[in-house]
Amino acid sequence: MTDLIxxxxxxEIDDAYLELFDINLRWVNSDGDLVSDIIHLVDGLxxxxxxxxxxxxxxxxxxxxxxxxCPIAIEGVALTSTGAxxxxxxxxxxxxxxxxxxxxSDGVSYGDGDSDxxxxxxxxxxxxDAKTVLAxxxxxxxxxxxxxxxxxxxxxxxxxxxKISGSYYTYSDRxxxxxxVPAPKEFPSGRFxxxxxxxxxxxxxxxxxxxxFDVQGLKIPNRYVIGKYCPWDYRGAAGTTDSIKSGCTWNxxxxxxxxxSVSANSAGDVCAKTVQACKVRFHGAEDxxxxxxxxxxxxxxxxxxx
Amino acid sequence: xxxxxxxxxxxxxNLGNTNNESxxxxxxxxxxxxFSILKASFGDGYSQRARDGINSKKEAISASFNxxxxxxxxxxxxxxxxxxxxxxxxxxxxxxxxxxxxxxEIIRVTCEGYNLVYVNDTTVSIQATLNRVYxxxx
Numbered sequence: 001m002t003d004l005i006x007x008x009x010x011x012e013i014d015d016a017y018l019e020l021f022d023i024n025l026r027w028v029n030s031d032g033d034l035v036s037d038i039i040h041l042v043d044g045l046x047x048x049x050x051x052x053x054x055x056x057x058x059x060x061x062x063x064x065x066x067x068x069x070c071p072i073a074i075e076g077v078a079l080t081s082t083g084a085x086x087x088x089x090x091x092x093x094x095x096x097x098x099x100x101x102x103x104x105s106d107g108v109s110y111g112d113g114d115s116d117x118x119x120x121x122x123x124x125x126x127x128x129d130a131k132t133v134l135a136x137x138x139x140x141x142x143x144x145x146x147x148x149x150x151x152x153x154x155x156x157x158x159x160x161x162x163k164i165s166g167s168y169y170t171y172s173d174r175x176x177x178x179x180x181v182p183a184p185k186e187f188p189s190g191r192f193x194x195x196x197x198x199x200x201x202x203x204x205x206x207x208x209x210x211x212x213f214d215v216q217g218l219k220i221p222n223r224y225v226i227g228k229y230c231p232w233d234y235r236g237a238a239g240t241t242d243s244i245k246s247g248c249t250w251n252x253x254x255x256x257x258x259x260x261s262v263s264a265n266s267a268g269d270v271c272a273k274t275v276q277a278c279k280v281r282f283h284g285a286e287d288x289x290x291x292x293x294x295x296x297x298x299x300x301x302x303x304x305x306x
Numbered sequence: 307x308x309x310x311x312x313x314x315x316x317x318x319x320n321l322g323n324t325n326n327e328s329x330x331x332x333x334x335x336x337x338x339x340x341f342s343i344l345k346a347s348f349g350d351g352y353s354q355r356a357r358d359g360i361n362s363k364k365e366a367i368s369a370s371f372n373x374x375x376x377x378x379x380x381x382x383x384x385x386x387x388x389x390x391x392x393x394x395x396x397x398x399x400x401x402x403x404x405x406x407x408x409x410x411e412i413i414r415v416t417c418e419g420y421n422l423v424y425v426n427d428t429t430v431s432i433q434a435t436l437n438r439v440y441x442x443x444x
Contacts, residue, residue: 016357017344044360049442052360069441157360 004185007156015156019043019074020067021090022056022151030138036148042067046162046171050114053161053168054153055184062181064161064168071204074152077190085211088192090150091204142205148194150209155186225299230278232297234271249295250281275300310399310410311335311369315385322381329382331369337398338366365438367396367415372431379422379430386417386434393439414439 007013019042026036042052052067071093078086139145160171161178168178192209199206224231236246254269255277271277275296276286283290312330317323342358371382385394393414400411420434 011352011354013354013356016359016362018360042360045440045442046360047440157357 004156004159004187013156015158018052018155018157018160020052020054020153020155021072021074022065022153024149024151025145026148027137027139027144038065040065040067041070041072043070043072045069048162050162050164052171053163054155054159054186055181056153057184062183064163064181066163067160074150074209077152085214087195087211087214088209089198090192090194090207090209092207093204142197142200142207146194146196146207149212150192150194152190152192153184153186154189155184159185223297225302227299227303229273230271230275230297231273232295234269234273237295247295247297252281255280273298310397310408313394313396315381319385319388321384321388327378327381329371329378329385332372334370335398336368338368340364361440363438365413367436367438369434369436370432371434373425373429374431376424376428376430379432382432383420383422383430386420386432389417391416391418393441393443395443396436414441414443 007015021041022038023041024036024038026034029035038056038058040054040056046052051069053064054067055062056065073091074088075091076086076088078088080086158170158172161168162171162174163169164174169176170178191212193212194207195210196208197205198208230248232246232248234248235250236248237244238249238251248271250271256270271281275294275298278294278296279286279288279290282292282294312328315321315323315327315329317326340363342362342364344356344358345353346355347353371379374382393416395412396415397410397412399408401408415436415438417434417436420432423431423433425431
């Protein structure tokens with residue numbers, strides 16, 4: 001970052017400004033599950049027909065990402081301190097090319113650094129047509145990937161890498177091998193949500209992007225403030241991590257609605273959704289004094305005082 | 307010298323030629339180069355500049371094939387017809403002063419149109435504009 005600041009302070013920046021796109025593609029697969037996968041795109045190809053590589057933060061760990069050359073452009077990125085946040089436009093020429101990088105039917109040796117992933121055609125090593133790739137992912141129209149998150153990264157060309165014969169090199173120095181995954185040097189990135197399809201024709205599809213805070217109908221932190229009652233699913237977090245439905249972690253014995261007697265089996269197991277019901281379970285009694293925090297989904301402090 | 311401005315028409319395209327034909331352009335091949343520069347202009351005559359994107363050099367090349375034998379001219383026209391919208395490799399010189407040996411570079415170009423003139427029964431002329439692209443070979 002210091003290096004970047006040093007460079008951009010100069011009037012003559014002897015380097016190229018690049019925009020990279022990490023798109024966390026979200027779609028509903030044929031089983032009806034919401035799935036996601038990160039794809040990496042850049043709007044150009046290296047002169048030697050090599051794809052660009054750049055480390056990225058994948059849930060806390062740095063990993064190499066191959067940026068596939070793709071006709072993609074973003075316009076209207078702006079920061080304003082007043083009024084509504086800017087809604088940039090992301091234009092993509094070929095949505096199919098997004099999907100092919102994560103489809104198993106594309107038949108391309110993905111991740112080898114060569115440019116063969118950038119072409120979408122039949123013949124040669126590309127043995128899947130667009131319809132097959134999209135059908136496999138169950139993406140049938142442009143609206144199917146709405147809600148995906150775009151990470152708009154900006155850097156200078158000298159901070160990018162290429163992969164030649166399995167080894168990584170910096171863009172400018174292709175004789176010194178890079179070992180390990182270096183920390184990416186980049187400008188602060190911007191995150192946007194694909195909010196709606198603003199235009200589409202036979203050449204490009206344009207998505208209107210929204211700030212994650214500016215998505216219509218979304219409530220932050222996505223919970224209703226209810227004073228007396230807990231809206232969470234009873235025992236919602238008692239199972240495995242795959243089936244967490246709420247923050248209710250109770251996995252002990254069952255209680256009846258009266259809250260005061262433990263039933264032998266959980267046949268009559270009902271929660272009254274009140275703080276008292278929570279205390280009976282976690283503190284042992286409705287009036288018990290305990291330091292154990294209650295996983296109560298309501299907001300008791302928001303109730304009116306009389 | 308002539309191979310320094312040339313491209314090859316491979317026989318594999320089935321255009322009628324049984325051998326790979328190397329076609330040289332006429333003298334006077336011109337390369338119109340422009341750069342994509344991001345520029346922020348400030349006050350009294352100074353600005354900050356950076357290159358825009360990976361490939362910031364754009365080139366338009368004017369190539370002529372004048373007074374060729376009609377068979378060669380027809381082959382060139384057929385090749386450009388075959389490649390319309392597809393790219394092909396063009397070899398140009400890039401030898402510099404005091405270089406030890408003659409060197410060439412291969413740039414990838416597309417042709418979006420050409421002008422074919424039938425000069426007489428046995429002679430044709432072609433003028434074509436080629437645009438440089440940065441992409442895998444079609």
